[in-house]
Amino acid sequence: MKKPGEVFANASVYDPGIEAIVPRYDELHDALLNAPPQDRDESIRVLELGAGTGELTTKLLTRFPDSSVLAVDHSDQMLDEAERKLETFGDRATLERGAFPDDYPSASGEYDLVVSSxxxxxxDETRKQTLFDAIYESLVPGGWFLNGDVIRFDAPHLETLSGEMIENWVRSKGWREDDFMEEWEASDDYDDPSSLTDQLVWLRDSGFEAVTSIWQYYNFAVYGGKKSE
Structure with a gap:
């Protein structure tokens, strides 16, 4: 049985598959990577929640060459892919199997940056708020949380428009639309996106400052906030 995040039965096709179903996937990652306030040569501690195959982890470790990343995922097959991809970074990358917010974050005041993609x-809404509280606690003063994710529109016609945009994007990537969308829709059972506005409010409720949306393309957005100094 698939777990949340296992959009494809075989994790080895996740990377090309996700690029075909998430429009401007690289832009989303760029927004996540450009938003942290730390200089590239700073030694920072990063927690990544839902690391998948380690694609964003690789980019983080490359962009911040003195950083270390604890990458967490609950899928064994995703972690197997990530282990192969991250081998070149040695002990700068640590992979852990676990879920959030149940298992991670578990530390207090430990991370300079928490990211998720x-x-x-x-x-669901309650667990998102619980997660935001835990992330706030896990950050050092002045640390940042950044999330690149699917959001929900409150306007039904915009939800329809976003669905049509994804189908067009899939076709533009040369995938057979029916087969591909069947795989994607099979993962919808685990999806519970919230509106961007609600999530920004929840971040403020958790104590975050400078809460903001950084990037958005239809129903994909990058947003986050800073723990008070």
Whole structure:
């Protein structure tokens, strides 16, 4: 049985598959990577929630060459892919199997940066708020949380428009639309996206400052906030 985040039965096709179903996937990652306030040569501690195959982890470790990343995912097959991809970074990358907010974050005041990509939308509203509280606690003063994820529009016609945009994007990537969308829709059972506005409010309720949306393309967005100094 698939777990949340296992959009494809075989994790080895996740990377090309996700690029075909998430429009401007690289732009989403760029927004996540450009938003942290730390200089590239700073030694920072990063927690990544829902690391998947380690694609964003690789980019983080490359962009911040003195950083270390604890990458967490609950899928064994995703972690197997990530282990192969991250081998070159040695002990700068640590992989752990676990779920959030149940298992992670568990530390207090430990991380300079917490990031997540295409994972938090699997949680319902209450668990999102619980996660935001835990992330705030896990950050050092002045640390940042950044999330790139699926969001929900309150306007039905915009939800329809976003669905049509994804189908057009899939076709533009040369995939057979019916087969591909069947795989994608099979993962919808685990999806519970919230509106961007609600999530920004919840971040403020958790104590975050400078809460903001950084990037958005239809129903994909990058947003986050800073723990008070």
């Amino acid at each position: 295409l994972a938090v939308h699997h949680l």
